[in-house]
Amino acid sequence: MKKLKQTPSQTVGPFFAYSLTAEQYGYDFNSIINDSLADFSFEKRAKNALNTEGGQNVAPIYITGKIIDGAGNSVPDAIIELWQADEHGQYRTTPIQGKNDGFTGFGRLGTGTNAAHRFTFKTVKPASVNGDAPHVNVIIFMRGLLLHVHTRLYFSDEMSANAQDSLLSSVEAERRDTLIAHKIDVDGTTFYEFNIHLQGEKETVFFDI
Amino acid sequence: MANNRDFSVHPPHLYPDYKSTILRAPTRPLMPVKEYLRQLKMPVYGESVIGQFDNDLTKNGQKNGAPIGERIKVFGKITDEYGRGIPNMLIEIWQANSAGRYIHKLEIHDAPLDPNFLGGGRTLSDKEGNYSFYTIKPGAYPWGNHYNAWRPNHIHFSLIGAHLEQRLVTQMYFPGDPLFEFDPIFQGTPKNARPLLVSKFSMDNTEAEFALAYEFNIVLNGKKSTPFE
Numbered sequence: 001m002k003k004l005k006q007t008p009s010q011t012v013g014p015f016f017a018y019s020l021t022a023e024q025y026g027y028d029f030n031s032i033i034n035d036s037l038a039d040f041s042f043e044k045r046a047k048n049a050l051n052t053e054g055g056q057n058v059a060p061i062y063i064t065g066k067i068i069d070g071a072g073n074s075v076p077d078a079i080i081e082l083w084q085a086d087e088h089g090q091y092r093t094t095p096i097q098g099k100n101d102g103f104t105g106f107g108r109l110g111t112g113t114n115a116a117h118r119f120t121f122k123t124v125k126p127a128s129v130n131g132d133a134p135h136v137n138v139i140i141f142m143r144g145l146l147l148h149v150h151t152r153l154y155f156s157d158e159m160s161a162n163a164q165d166s167l168l169s170s171v172e173a174e175r176r177d178t179l180i181a182h183k184i185d186v187d188g189t190t191f192y193e194f195n196i197h198l199q200g201e202k203e204t205v206f207f208d209i
Numbered sequence: 210m211a212n213n214r215d216f217s218v219h220p221p222h223l224y225p226d227y228k229s230t231i232l233r234a235p236t237r238p239l240m241p242v243k244e245y246l247r248q249l250k251m252p253v254y255g256e257s258v259i260g261q262f263d264n265d266l267t268k269n270g271q272k273n274g275a276p277i278g279e280r281i282k283v284f285g286k287i288t289d290e291y292g293r294g295i296p297n298m299l300i301e302i303w304q305a306n307s308a309g310r311y312i313h314k315l316e317i318h319d320a321p322l323d324p325n326f327l328g329g330g331r332t333l334s335d336k337e338g339n340y341s342f343y344t345i346k347p348g349a350y351p352w353g354n355h356y357n358a359w360r361p362n363h364i365h366f367s368l369i370g371a372h373l374e375q376r377l378v379t380q381m382y383f384p385g386d387p388l389f390e391f392d393p394i395f396q397g398t399p400k401n402a403r404p405l406l407v408s409k410f411s412m413d414n415t416e417a418e419f420a421l422a423y424e425f426n427i428v429l430n431g432k433k434s435t436p437f438e
């Protein structure tokens with residue numbers, strides 16, 4: 001059977017915000033994907049029995065970082081998406097009915113609303129999936145990227161799991177750190193910092209997906 | 210080793226005529242990954258996320274009347290490379306108004322905003338992979354890439370597919386646009402693949418007394434699915 005040719009990618013351009021991230025940027029259109037990958041409100045949690053572990057609430061974590069171009073400048077007009085499993089290593093498979101519909105595992109932010117062009121997502125730390133170390137799939141789009149890039153975020157406090165991870169192990173040793181988000185505790189709140197370098201010595205490993 | 214990304218259709222990361230690629234294009238080869246990672250299932254959205262007028266951009270931004278410009282219908286089918294329809298895809302679009310002006314706050318082109326046009330919308334593909342929107346035909350707009358640079362008329366599309374490797378952001382163009390040969394974004398696409406970005410005028414789907422129709426079919430990556438065995 002003759003295969004069809006894929007539709008080519010084109011850049012997301014600089015003007016995506018009023019459609020893809022409308023609420024974040026203050027446009028008069030609702031958003032169905034935002035900076036929160038799980039709903040931490042008590043009522044929903046009780047209803048869905050999500051984000052609970054033996055009756056204990058799972059503490060949120062924050063994934064934060066910047067996207068840095070080849071001149072060392074933070075990118076002010078990128079869009080970043082995260083897709084991850086939950087604290088049991090399960091991806092969301094049931095249809096998502098809105099942005100606060102329990103654990104969605106899917107988030108999206110533009111880098112244009114923070115003065116430092118920083119993105120910060122609120123989520124739960126994923127567990128291992130299928131023997132892979134805990135990780136988050138990351139997709140990035142921006143003006144100047146004619147096609148998007150894929151990478152993966154691993155956690156700095158999972159070093160033994162990371163050492164067993166087949167994908168991470170297949171990355172040249174000196175570039176592995178580009179895939180590690182570094183844990184920072186700020187007054188009891190857990191942040192993982194993950195900066196993405198498009199070029200240069202610290203260029204992030206991007207995958208052929 | 211062959212890329213999973215089909216670079217006979219997709220543009221390269223670095224295309225210096227499009228100046229923004231110079232500091233943003235990754236410089237190292239993409240790292241190959243196992244098939245299970247490329248075929249990771251993506252989130253599925255329910256009907257309830259689609260508002261009443263989300264697929265009708267002639268209505269979803271109305272404040273005190275109808276938007277100005279040529280009303281059109283854009284429709285098509287989302288398939289894999291074997292022509293099989295992909296249902297329940299989240300399709301998000303955005304575009305300039307009929308004067309070539311985006312509502313985006315950073316856009317400074319001296320053309321009027323339309324108080325009744327937002328330019329953003331979304332829908333889900335149906336069971337056969339079909340989708341459609343009503344909108345206003347977007348105008349061309351200038352940009353700062355080089356002296357007298359203009360983008361051809363286009364509608365931006367974002368698709369969240371069944372698999373990670375099917376995630377796609379693209380642009381739909383209109384047939385016969387005289388700006389194609391001057392646009393480094395369009396020209397950055399391999400020559401043989403450029404026609405795949407151009408919608409086709411459809412008299413059959415044009416609605417009498419209402420709207421011209423343009424067909425834009427979208428083919429997503431997905432080599433390994435073989436239910437025909």
Ligand SMILES: [Fe+3]
Binds near residue numbers: 360
């Ligand atoms: Fe555009």
